[in-house]
Amino acid sequence: MNKFINLLKKEIKEMITFQIIISLLFTTGLFYFLGVIAKSEMEKVTTEKDVYIVDLDSSQESNVLISNLSHAGFNVNLLEEKDKSMAVEYANDNNIDLLIVIPEGFGEAASQFKFKDIEAYTYIRSFSISSSAGSALVEGVIREINRYISNNYLKEKLPDIDPEDLKNPIKSKDFVIVKNKMAAGSAAEVSSIVYSQSIFVPIILMMIILYSSQMVLSAIALEKQDKTLETLLTVPISRNYIVITKMAASGLVGLISAGVYMVGFRYYMSGLMGNIPSSGQASQLIQQLGLQFSPNDFVLLGISLFLAILCALGLAIILGVMVEDLKSAQTMILPLVFLIMIPYFISMFSDINSLSLPIKILIMLIPFSHPFIASQNIILGNYNIVFYGIIYMFVVFVILIFTAGRIFSTDRVLTVKLRFGRKRPTND
Amino acid sequence: MNDIILRVENLKKSYGRREALKGISFEVKKGEIFALIGPNGAGKTTTLRIVATLLSYTEGRVEMMGLDLKKNPQKIREAITYLPEEAGAYKNLTGIDYLKFMAGFYAKDKQEFDEYVERAVEIVGFKDRLKDKVGTYSKGMVRKLLLARALMTKPRLAILDEPTSGLDVINSLEIREIIRSFVQEGISVLLSSHNMLEIDFLSDRVAIIDKGKILEIGEPELLKQEYSAQNLEEVFRRLVQ
Incomplete structure (x- = not known):
């Protein structure tokens, strides 16, 4: 049997546990239940x-x-x-x-x-x-x-x-101009439609990144805790396979989990916000201004999202090397959470492009910032920023995966530890 | 000369300023059980981890079947198996899935794969529970599963770190018998333990190690005679004192 497939199958089997399935179903059900309540409350308001x-x-x-x-x-x-x-x-x-x-x-x-x-x-x-x-x-x-x-x-x-x-x-008769295209309508209306269409992108992205990263960290932590990693590192298989299969399985499970969560979350949001009315007039306005995703735009956004996930997984693998057990894995996820939350909140409540140059550079250095701003830039036709972001994330990913591969091919994978103020006895 | 599976020469290992191994040398012959015995922190696990290609070493030379360990780690991994101390198995896999998973890395074809799995099933001895998840197994069952994994491929060298650690008498005896029976089939074993009575029963030769140095190497009986001791514990005490 192909060693890579053998390893990948094991990683997926280890990650998709009964508890994970129950937790996913429960969360989805909870979101659905909250959505039903929110919907009934909103109906009381609007009727x-x-x-x-x-x-x-x-x-x-x-x-x-x-x-x-x-x-x-x-x-x-x-x-x-x-x-x-x-x-x-x-x-x-x-x-x-x-x-x-x-x-x-x-x-x-x-x-x-x-x-x-x-x-x-x-x-x-x-x-x-x-x-x-x-x-x-x-x-x-x-x-x-x-x-x-x-x-x-x-x-x-x-x-x-x-x-x-x-x-x-x-x-007054309102006109909106985006780039070189003009249409009759209000800026508030356009912003509201675009916002309602793209609100899910950062939420989905954040959930996938956090979920997948946590999966990688937990997988490595569990391997270290149960000493299965020591066994795995002595079998005749490329160390890079170990890194890649962990990332692939975590990415896949993260994607599935985020998808299931989003179904529930969508119920909740549609209950809370109601189905955003998209009248013929509004559609026409959006069309006239060219504020729609073409198939190519979706591909571009997909590449940006995918690379951000890969970067997060690469970083999680490196952080995972430093954990000793599941408990320390929970602490080790924090730096990643900060790196994701900063662009997430900025993209939700502000415009990264309007920030001062030094802060903008700092934000742009975080690879996860790029997909958060990609959808807006694609809609506005600022493709160069999206392309630069993709190239930057690819470079970061290559560096991260190379570093992870190097660490796994040396004994640092077993000896590097962050102790968080406590000492453990050394081996014989 | 050809009988030597493993040769360790002047092996040194440092963790920062701390010297874990201060130049140890020994050899393991074909079909031999060679044991490293000593107290906690003596350097036993470090030695086994180096031989198992897990840790690098600072100085010295390790040769497996004539191959330099530093230059040929992947080739050496094909010929060895390693059982870490107090190791677990993947809890969400069934016992049989775990054995198949591990056999998949060593088998060259389907026939060999089936042969490995079949042999492992014979070793573990609890066929009726092999379709249960490993998470439901007792400590003794997990240890037998791991030992079966380590022996099913009939490696040239099985490296076993405290193979009976934490097990009850019955399970320990069973595991010792399994190890003995496989050595008779030609594999070599390098093991460590601080249970010197176990080593006395199991090993052909022992190296007594303390503070990163080998104090003595020899057959248990000869060592006992040389030091006029009843058992290896007494030999060790006299060497340390």
């Missing part, structure tokens, strides 16, 4: 909200106002109570979230353009996402009432002028 109104005025003005609220999309329910305190008590007993009280004399005052305050009572019964929508609802109701009253007044005084034109005499 038509009930508004309960006590009309203590019962005037023509108040009736028209209530009818207008119904037309504006609110689900209006009129309470029969003729006393404010009774209405408040009734709302409290019947789990009503929003109660609007139209005061007595509202209509008469409105006819003289002297307005009385409308009272809004919002009941907080939990601090979930849906409960926070109460204040937005109040604002919506009041905004609609104000719009109705002011428009009516303006129509009465200036019947020939559209009240909306009077309130907003100047309107």
